[in-house]
Amino acid sequence: MQGHRLILFTLFITVIHATKINFFDAYQEIVLVGNQSFIEANLIQLWVDVTECAPTPCSCYVEVNGLSGDPHHIDFLPGKPNKGYATITNLQPDTLYSFKLNCTGTDQTETRNIKTDYGRPSPPSDITFTLNSKRLQISWSRPLFPAGPIHNYRLTINTNSPIDNLPHDKLSYDITEDYVDGTEYKIVLVACNVNNKNEAVCSDANQGQATFIMGSTTTPPAGQTTTPTVPAGGTTTPTVPAGETTTKPNSSNIPSCSVAFLLFVFFFLVNNQVTY
Structure with missing residues (x-):
């Protein structure tokens, strides 16, 4: 009978001293002024308040849904052993995450679904x-x-x-x-x-x-040509293809009609010689 009473007393002591989770979120329990959210584009800081920790000191950790690695342990504040936080880093901006708080000495858990803030975009x-x-x-x-x-x-x-x-x-x-x-x-x-x-x-x-x-001059497309512009009063000089020459008239050449005239005069004088 005495043994049963001891077991019941032990269970009673364990129950009344079970760890109790009072607060779990991405901001401090008491908001003093303005927006004191700890939600950034690449990190979230989660705050907790637990009491009646068994065993002492309080020991809690956060699991992050979809991320591998060791759980993130709560760092309790000096002088306030029931209040603490965990900083979760290397998160993606504008992304929904699930955070689960576990503490020793209790089966109670708390889960928060929190979306990270907008971040710096890549350039256009x-x-x-x-x-x-x-x-x-x-x-x-x-x-x-x-x-x-x-x-x-x-x-x-x-x-x-x-x-x-x-x-x-x-x-x-x-x-x-x-x-x-x-x-x-x-x-x-x-x-x-x-x-x-x-x-x-x-x-x-x-x-x-x-x-x-864009350059100030352009090159005509293949197969097209440009026509040179002749200034007013100006002239253009024809281009002679390679291997060809141009012929200019020679002022010393005597026309064929002049040669016939000279032969006529010569024969006239011969036929009409004057004898002295």
Whole structure:
């Protein structure tokens, strides 16, 4: 009988001293001011509050759904052995994760499904230039890794002020003035997200640069020729093909009619000789 009482007393002590999970989330239990969320694009910090830990000190860990590796142990604060946190890193932006809290001394668990914040997108891809009726059009494709819903694009042309009001579905921009041959356009194009803290997070500007320039002279396509323009009052000089020559008249040549006249005079004088 005494043995049964001892077992029951032991069970009673164990039950009343079982670890109890009071709080588990990605922010501190008491929010003092503003948004104190610990949700970033690539990490989440999870805070816990546990009491009546058995055995002491408190020991808890977090399992991350879909990630391999060791569990993330809770670091309890000095002077507050029941409050602590775990920082989960190497996460992907704009991605839903499941976090499960386990503590020794209890079968109680807590699970939170939390989505990471928007992150920095990759630069816009496939930047191209098209010359349409003397107007230059700049076109691009969405970032390959948007890291969230693209909020806007920011375009800088040469040293002009940035054009930052291009919406997420705008994938081209038309320059309003006519293009002048030989003019160089240097552009910087970035994609931007706005995260949950209302901060603009933009792609790397160094990876969004492109240059366009068209030469001031053009080469005619194969099979076509160009016709030279003769200035007013000017003349053109004919071209003689290789191996050929041109013949100019010789002023010393005597026409055939002159030769016949001289022969007539000669025979006339012979037939009509005057004897002295």
